[in-house]
Amino acid sequence: MAPRPEPDETAATEQSVSPESREWRGILVVVEQHDGEARPVSWQLLGQARRMAEKLGCEVMALVMGHGVEPVARLAIAYGADVVYLANHPALATYRTQPYSEAVLHVIRHFRPEIVLVGATYTGRDLAGAIATRIPTGLTADCTMLDVEPPPSRLLLASRPAFSEKLMATILCKRHRPQMATARPGVFEALEPDPGRTGRIQPVEVVLDESRIAARVVEIARSHDRVRLEEARVIVAGGRGLGGPQGFRLLRELADALGGEVGASRPAVEAGWIDHAHQVGQTGHTVRPRLYIACGISGAVQHLVGMSGAETVVAVNRDPDAPIMAAADVAIVGDLYEVVPALIEEARRRRGLPASALASRRSGDEHGR
Ligand SMILES: Cc1cc2nc3c(=O)[nH]c(=O)nc-3n(C[C@H](O)[C@H](O)[C@H](O)COP(=O)(O)OP(=O)(O)OC[C@H]3O[C@@H](n4cnc5c(N)ncnc54)[C@H](O)[C@@H]3O)c2cc1C
The missing domain is CATH 3.40.50.1220 (TPP-binding domain)
Known part of the structure; x- marks a missing residue:
């Protein structure tokens, strides 16, 4: 898909996603939280990321975005992250596509994960799609299986039903980095959380100017009949x-x-x-x-x-x-x-x-x- 970077970031974006320019390493899981409560799919993805990282010999990273969400970052370590990037900002208090995309793009550009995983929830689908239109790489949506080929190829094997669900297709992203996928909740098993696990929490400074964010949160209406x-x-x-x-x-x-x-x-x-x-x-x-x-x-x-x-x-x-x-x-x-x-x-x-x-x-x- 042709990249559609914003005019003022074209050069940086094009250069930073070239697989040849500098090593892309590690698996990044974008943790989804609402009101300080993480969606279980985030922990399930961390579990699968750990299993894949063993084959690749790389780190598992998590990105936690929100305002006042340090406890979620600590939990991400317990669930298997080696490093947690913590984007803590009032503009991230409630999910909105624009500031959340900025935070993910910031982490991708600075820390260069070879794989980025997002839960295929309503929020995750929105976010992953928005990110994939800003960097020149592919996105395999709604996967039901994820695996990796060991080095040297280090390819993500992202599988999902295709052709009216009659076939399973395994989709590869050979020439661009990061390799991105969303995965359905419930398909992977989370690790048993280990509160004694050690890892690093690294704050990330994302520049977010509320006056330049198009969407305002006026009211939050909770749906009572939501099926989970x-x-x-x-x-x-x-x-x-x-x-x-x-x-x-x-x-x-x-x-x-x-x-x-x-x-x-x-x-x-x-x-x-x-x-x-x-x-x-x-x-x-x-x-x-x-x-x-x-x-x-x-x-x-x-x-x-x-x-x-x-x-x-x-x-x-x-x-x-x-x-x-x-x-x-x-x-x-x-x-x-x-x-x-x-x-x-x-x-x-x-x-x-x-x-x-x-x-x-x-x-x-x-x-x-
Ligand atoms: C591409 C594709 C995707 C599909 N995706 C899905 C999917 O996501 N989910 C899904 O479920 N199906 C899916 N299907 C359909 C699937 O193939 C089956 O047709 C479907 O799962 C059968 O549903 P069922 O078991 O309710 O009905 P049936 O197969 O008709 O079974 C009904 C059962 O109820 C029992 N029964 C009847 N009366 C009673 C009673 N009073 N007490 C106790 N038992 C009773 C019968 O003995 C029988 O075993 C898909 C099919 C295709 C081709």
């Missing part, structure tokens, strides 16, 4: 076997009793029973909860690929031969409209909650369908 499947520790997912949208009310009840989220297979989404934000799988979210309860889901490979990182899988299905049963740690053969109410009752009993009206009605009324 990638961060859920428990997911209760439903598929075509639910037979209709009403089944998701039952699954929501079980998810609430377990402190979890509701997931879905693609047919359930396509039937309009639940929003796409809940879809798990190849064309949905990749999740790695501690517990995944699949109800009325057969276990097609496109679904399994999205939830195979779950620690424990419980499958509820009428068909003992459904593929999900072989993939599950606990396979319950039965009608989900009998099994799920029993699970709700047990979960509520253990949490000291009163019995559920919905669940007891379901188990007694021809399964409510």
